[in-house]
Amino acid sequence: MTAQHIDVEAIDLSALATWMDGQGLPRGPIEKAEPVLGGTQNVMVRFERAGVPYILRRPPLHVRAKSNEVLRRETRILAALEGTGVPAPRLVAAQTATEPVFYLMEPVDGFNASTGLPERHRDDPAIRYRMGLEATSALASLGRVDPERLPGFGRPEGFLERQVPRWMSELESYGRLDGYPGPDIPHLHETARWLEANRPRSFTPGIMHGDYHLANLMFAHDGPRVAAIVDWEMCTIGDPLLDLGWLVATWPSSQLQIPGLPQAEELIACYTSLSDRDHSNIAWYVVMACFKLGIVLEGTHARAFAGKAPKDIGDLLHQTTLDLFARAKAWQN
Known part of the structure; x- marks a missing residue:
């Protein structure tokens, strides 16, 4: 996946933690946050919470015209592929109702x-x-x-x-x-x-x-x-x-x-x-x-x-x- 180089401090990790609490995910401090590099289209940040690794995917800080809609589509696709046998990242949780849209997925071991x-x-x-x-x-x-x-x-x-x-x-x-x-x-x-x-x-x-x-x-x-x-x-x-x-x-x-x-x-x-x-x-x-x-x-x-x-x-x-x-x-x- 393409990802935008970003200073992790620009992401509101406190707000992310509060949202994760509302999703019933394991609680604790967000640790080891670091950007996943490799492109310019979207932001990806790897982090751990309560010992569980996650990848956050969200639009760039300067949102492009279709950034949020693209991520809404991605969440639908990943959710639809769950259980099909198609090798794809596993969707953990998504926030699609308001913008910026973002979602969490499991890191891929590969x-x-x-x-x-x-x-x-x-x-x-x-x-x-x-x-x-x-x-x-x-x-x-x-x-x-x-x-x-x-x-x-x-x-x-x-x-x-x-x-x-x-x-x-x-x-x-x-x-x-x-x-x-x-x-x-x-x-x-x-x-x-x-x-x-x-x-x-x-x-x-x-x-x-x-x-x-x-x-x-x-x-x-x-x-x-x-x-x-x-x-x-x-x-x-x-x-x-x-x-x-x-x-x-x-x-x-x-x-x-x-x-x-x-x-x-x-x-x-x-x-x-x-x-x-x-x-x-x-x-x-x-x-x-x-x-x-x-x-x-x-x-x-x-x-x-x-x-x-x-x-x-x-x-x-x-x-x-x-x-x-x-x-x-x-x-x-």
Whole structure:
């Protein structure tokens, strides 16, 4: 999960303790409070009370327009996944009636592979290989959860039909940024046409993570098992096969130099063996994931022209966009 760097003293721990008392949680002084670092979107603070460890998740101190609603959605998702077998952080308690919204969850006993591998995983190629299959298995378990656990969540009707117009509109919106010359992305319009012409005619709605890749997983210390899928901000009810496409589109991540992972085709075969969904058009989902992610990353490139993002980061992400569209082209058939 992403977290904002923050001085813990800025959090009212006394008020938090009073609220926890009202939730019937173990009483005592809040101890060992420290920020959980790693991003900019939300605040996360680790602490202990009466010997019990917790993670507090709340919006940034300078709240963004949708910060509170995002956390309301996350609490619904984590609550709905309880008891399903999907590896996810366990929700302890949540305050959603007033703002700022926040919730407590149990810390995950695991590690994020984007920050490196522990010795056991680093030294055992069989564990590294299995990590990829376990990532796919965890995703398949999410795809099997009944979406009725989240009534009224998302808009599955017309989900696939909305994708290309939605992201082309997003790309066009970048033109309002000063200095951005427009997208210089080979295969852009060709890919958009291919997606519209080859769009699956139907799908079975399910719960989607929305940003499923290795850096949003925590693995168990004792083996290849996924301890938790994290960062549920983009979750919705849609077509879970797009999550599989997203995993394949980002595989392997250039940020995660992990040797010995399975090939993308092995991920697809693993998912297929664990799911009864129609996988005959999986190439469409991979191309769609490349298309969407490439457009999202191009936004930082556009903001860099307007002085709203570092130029080197914008250039790097633009190259990633080009790589994604090249991958999309290779998957078109």
